[in-house]
Amino acid sequence: MAYVPLADRDSEMEMHHPHTWIGRWVFCQDHKVIAIQYGSIAVFTGLVGLILSLLFRMQLGFPETADYIDPSFYYQAVTMHGMIMVVYLLTALFLGGFGNYLIPLMCGARDMVFPFMNMLSVWVFLVSVIILMASFFVSGGPTGGGWTLYPPQTNLAGTPGHDMGIVLMLVSLGVFIVATTMGGLNYVVTVLQYRCRGLTMMRLPLSVWGIFIATILALFAFPALLVAAIMMLFDILLGTSFFMPAIIESGAPLDHNGGSPVLFQHLFWFFGHPEVYIVALPAFGLVSDVLSVHARKNIFGYRMMVWAIIAIGGLSFIVWAHHMYVSGMHPYFGFFFATTTLIIAVPTALKVYNWVLTLWEGDIRLNAPMYFAIGFIFTFIHGGLTGLFLGNVVIDLPLSDTYFVVAHFHMVMGVSPVLVVFAAIYHWYPKMSGRMFHEGMAKLHFWCTFLGTYAIYLPMHYLGFLGVPRRYYALGTTDFLPQSAQDLNTAITIAALFVGASQLLFFINIIWSLRNGPKADPNPWGAASLEWHTPDTPPKHGNWGESLPTVYRWAYDYSVPGAHEDFIPQNTPESEEPTVDEQHFDPDQDESLADV
Amino acid sequence: MSEATANEIGPHEGITGLVDDWAADKQAYHVPWGKAMMWIFLVSDTFIFSCFLVGYLNVRITTTEPWPAQSEIFALSFGGDPIPLILIAIMTFILITSSGTMALAVNMGYRKEKMKTFWLICATAAFGASFVGMQAFEWTKLIVDEGVRPWGNPFGAPQFGSVFFMVTGFHGLHVSAGVIYLLWVAFRVKRGYYDEKGFEIVEIAGLYWHFVDLVWVFIFAFFYLL
DSSP, X not given: OOOOOGGGOGGGSOXXXXXXXXXXXXXXXXXXXXXXXXXXXXXXXXXXXXXXXXXXXXXXXXXXXXXXXXXXHHHHHHHHHHHIIIXXXXXXXXXXXXXXXXXXXXXXXXXXXXXXXXHHHHHHHHHHHHHHHHTTSSTTOSOOSOTTOOTTGGGSTTSTTTTTHHHHHHHHHHHHHHHHHHHHHHHHHHHHHOOOTTOOGGGSXXXXXXXXXXXXXXXXXXXXXHHHHHHHHIIIIIOOOSSOXXXXXXXXXXXXXXXXXXXXXXXXXXXXXXXXXXXXXXXHHHHHHHHHHHTTSOOTTHHHHHHHHHHHHHHGGGOGGGGOGGGOOOHHHHHHHHHHHHHHHHHHHHHHHHHHHHHTTOOOOOOHHHHHHHHHHHHHHHHHHHHHHHHSHHHHHHHTXXXXXXXXXXXXXXXXXXXXXXXXXXXXXXXXXSBOOOHHHHHHHHHHHHHHHHHHHHHHHHHHHHTOBTTOSOOXXXXXXXXXXXXXXXXXXXXXXXXXXXXXXXXXXXXXXXXXXXXXXXXXXXXXXXXXXXXXXXXXXXXXXXXXXXXXXXXXXXXXXXXXSSBOOTTSOTTTSOOOOTTOOOTTTOHHHHHO | OOHHHHHHTTTOOHXXXXXXXXXXXXXXXXXXXXXXXXXXXHHHHHHHXXXXXXXXXXXXXXXXXXXXXXXXXXXXXXXXXXXXXXXXXXHHHHHHHHHHHHHHHHHHHHTTOHHHHHHHHHHHHHHHHHHHHHHHHHHHIIIIITOOBTTBOTTSOHHHHHHIIIIIHHHHHHHHHHHHHHHHHHHHHHTTTTTTTOSHHHHHHHHHHHHHHHHHHHHIIIIIIO
């Protein structure tokens, strides 16, 4: 049978080596440069989101002193914080940043399959960020309808940014979706078609699996958001009534009737729930690799981990309406969506068990990335368990739109992925920059972030049980809320300011080490996966020098009995080192061998 | 990939073949990168059109006013009685015909008959352009003569106009983009750009074109007939 390893057909890959500075660093087609551009834009946007959150926390914690924040700005800050963090920071950073950097290196490829389109992707992403930021400077300011942008509220005159802000937000989302699609097609096709010789799908590091499945989710989920955005733009700009029912505003009926606000919610959450896993699955993958490397053990249950990622990805498309229990729903639908939601807990819990079992009796090296990875397990278990509460209709109804929900989703898809982002940046920093970061500073950064976020979000669970509603500008005088609720809010704000400020440790460390860090070993952690075995550190354009690598084993050969070191690189032949490869096929089934 | 290699894969079929393809250290699909990418893009695009059609069906249920009778609105009269949906029927016929010429173009491409490929792609693009032209005529008639607007129309539910302009407009943009794409491919075929690289690009463009046709069939069924 024909053997078609496209990776060997270097002719299909037209490497285009630029000679100018602009070609090398600005309009560059090298996936590593694109990854850093993507990541930098995303982190910059994320900083804006962080500052916005500190501003509205000021209002919540010190309502008397922070009177420079008026209700309109408060809602705008809350809205923009949410959208920026979910879409422009986490999605872009995981797929555009880590996906771009790691997929070709871990697949043993020279670049993404279509480097030019990849470059377009990052520039279109920049355009979307510029459009988003422009909404701060138009009349009326950015939209303040909440990050879910629910109509009709978002489009009505009482909401800040109902004229220009919401239009720019929707246009920016549309442009972002174009960028994600161009990038995403590249990532998926690279994983499927451009793996090097010997690298079967079941030998891929879990990072690649996580990003790969998340990208597929992005390609299938973002269309719903695009359609929702187009219809809403029509409602605002052309006066159609897709989402607008008949409404009387200030005593006068609006020019709309017959639309369905719930349709928007369905479209939005058909995107919105997979979006949670677009953020979570890459985090799952990256943290698996970090844990395995620093525990000097193979990841526990590799196949199970892969199938769990796939199962979670599939299930994420049939749970969306659990965000809409309070929108009014037939009880049988609530039953269905509660069931599917709780089923997701099975593969997710399986992953958590496997991470813990990977640590079990491992030769754990408590390096800075490992701190963050273990911290992730804690925050993710907390966020995941509260998800079980909210997945049930009867428990969700009283808790809906309280701080309990805020605490839940910040633990599970705010703090947890961000801890993985830090783990991954510290872990791969030596490969990306060729320098080591300052270990002590990174650990201090971990403790400030980890303990600080707990100080923020644990009390929020309690506030939620008290019934404190989210998104309120001020609590006011409410009988059912004790004074302690306000005191807790103040404490949370202080913790938030502390966590926000402590991120400076990260930026100082990363930027300072770029020039002044000690030169990094090509493989400082003793990792087995392919990206640590490039001929150059940081890898040059084309990654692999003269010839592409050949892979003989999976990415998790750590502490193998009888090996020379406590890890065996993926590209070490079986003849030189023993193998405990779970995937070690018998020759009858392994086609590459059967061919020989 | 040439057809010769495709034939070698012969015995490699069904579920076993699928498992083998995905379990081995080779590309998961025996197709060029661009073709795999086009397929995945088309699945993504399918989600877009599905969301549009689901949204349309939803507002058709929620709207409070009766839905206009499409067979009367989309009727043209030639001298005598109005013929329902005649223009749409012609448009559909033209678009389906263009799929035929596209398929011939793909075949000629693989036979390396450059000029025949070029002319067949041009014919496909011409059919596409005439489709867009008729759509422009249809829009003009509805807007100017009948007073249909995105926000309302004289026949009934305002969502009728909204959906009409949105869905046919989005599809029309796809056809227009396809025409430009096809002309670009045709130009490069004629210039001999693919003589060495192979003519897979014709098939990739063809995939897109057939997809746009297929989407039209669904729009025709759900919007004009239902």
